[in-house]
Amino acid sequence: MTSAPRSLHAGETSSGSSPDADPAPSAVAAARAASPSAVAQAQAAARPASYSVADVPPSRRSFGRKVRDWGADDPFAVVALIVLLTIVGCSIFAPWISPYDPTLQDYNVILMPPSPDYILGTDDLGRDVFSRLIHGASASVYAAFLAVGVAAILGIPVGLIAGYAGGWVDDAISRIIDTFLSFPAIVLAIAVTGVLGIGLTNAMISVGIVFAPQLARLARARTLVLKQELYVDAARCFGASPTRILWKHVLPNAIQPVLVQMTLLMAVALLAEASLSFLGLGMQPPEPSWGGMIARAYLYMQIAPEQMYAPGLAILATALAFNTLGESLREAMDPTSGKR
């Protein structure tokens, strides 16, 4: 990857002794002796008239080419992407894919092991586990995005403002963040759900509120570093407003670790949804969710342990996929890593 920018210089220098060497050092030196303005002319004249293909920097590769390069670099990320797309697909097309109504109870087939009719078996009320798993995907996807979305909308701006403003504003915000972080997350989420009311949406907003301080602290830490950057000083000299500096200079350079943290939080949110549904605070019966399914299966662990595998593995796979994709995203978003 590093060969591309290097070849740029090779293309424009004839001597190759230094990356900045003039295309025709002697001509320029002679011109400089004559007059300063002649230097520019000499440089213009010495510039090559045409540029080779190697001149095109990697940023101008086509989108399709970039995706292919990325896939070749990081096959695990591609698998993760496929897993996530499958889950999103399930959540959208659940009514058409699932063989049964996920809430249909059939007392003739209770706690059945997997069979050709019910490929993942049935639960304690005779409902098809496979159908419930597919329908539960939408709850999980919705839960993860809602929680992390709420966390991002609350946390990132707060962190940026605290870091950039400094002084008492930073002190005040940081103390509030510390207070939030000192609570065990799930306990706090339960408390907030208690205030907002039971239900999947409220539960996930609570989880989002609980996650927000993590993102805020990360954004603040990055902002503290970035506001010292020379390009921020330069922008201040151009008269840029604090809003513009935060939006154009700080956020794009701070977002990388925040985005990675967000994908990691997606996985945690998924588990939080499962926990809250398990505790009866999230998705309400009879609607299916992966956490709720595990909660019910837990009651019959002694007689039908296979009940837990399907929702458990689904949670595991999704959480892993979010993590893997987050890592890959971090790599891909770094313009200096050469993997764009």
Add this chain to the structure above:
Amino acid sequence: MTLAPSSADLQQPVVRVQGLRILFPSLDGSDTVKAVDGVDFEIRPAETFGIIGESGSGKSTIGRALVGLLDATEGVVELDGRTLNSVPRRERRTARQAYQIVFQDPHAALNPRMTLMESLTEPLRIRGGVSEDEMRRKAQDSMERVGLRAEMLGRYPHELSGGQKQRANIARLLPLNPRLIVCDEVVAALDVSIRGEVLNLFADLQRDFGIAYAFIAHDIAVVAQVSDRIAVTYLGRFMEVGPAEAVTERPLHPYTTALLSAEPRPLPAHLREARRIDLKGEIPSPVDPPSGCRFRTRCPWAQARCAAEVPEWRELRPDHYVACHFATPHGIEAPPAAGEHD
């Protein structure tokens, strides 16, 4: 103690600094670091004002204060006859655009996530009222003006060499029609082979656009080459201000003499006319600078008077000022006082 312009020069200066002091809290917060401690000077239109000094002498702090990146603790920084704080808030943004700075590290001064096109159009975007086409056209013109190909506008900073990046940093100031550019060690990070080209570029731009420069560097040779006048800083104060040639060829202040004698010269030792003056010890802490003359603790000619009295500015030659009790137009006139001070 003001450095009045010579009577021939009646133009209003671009920069007038009076009694500038900039203090920072020290690391433990119990004391103050006197980074700049009482500095007066003027920069005239289209003039290059060199500021030299060791690390920690406060020269970069002065530069940052000129463009409003640091606030003066005391004193006044007037730009074209007004202070930025006196400009109404909504006009301040455009008012300060005429006073710009180029930094030592050309890479860190460019946002790594912006293409050159984005970086070069940003100043005008902030000013507002300029169409997208106009901004792009000006960016292309600026690129060509500094000797870069307009095709490079699509690139990111890490795809350029150091010299190209520094040129881009200069190019993005041009659409603002700057009156003053603070050049803070602009060539220190560049390859020796391209320093000359970048310095030539600065000279060309000054001739074509009448830009005044505050040229800050620790490399005396570079400053002497480009400057019209030179100020020598030591521990937050000016020791000597005067025409570049006079300061470098016939310095008045012992510190300047020592600084110049430390420059490597392309002559064998027995052919050099000047003996090297070795300064004793380290530069004192700016938290607790010496009384009287700041330089007295390292000065070979220091007397009791140097600790008691702060030396006045004296114009010993036309436009050539010095802050030393014993300086005369013909050299230092004081008995060598080795061992008289500690």
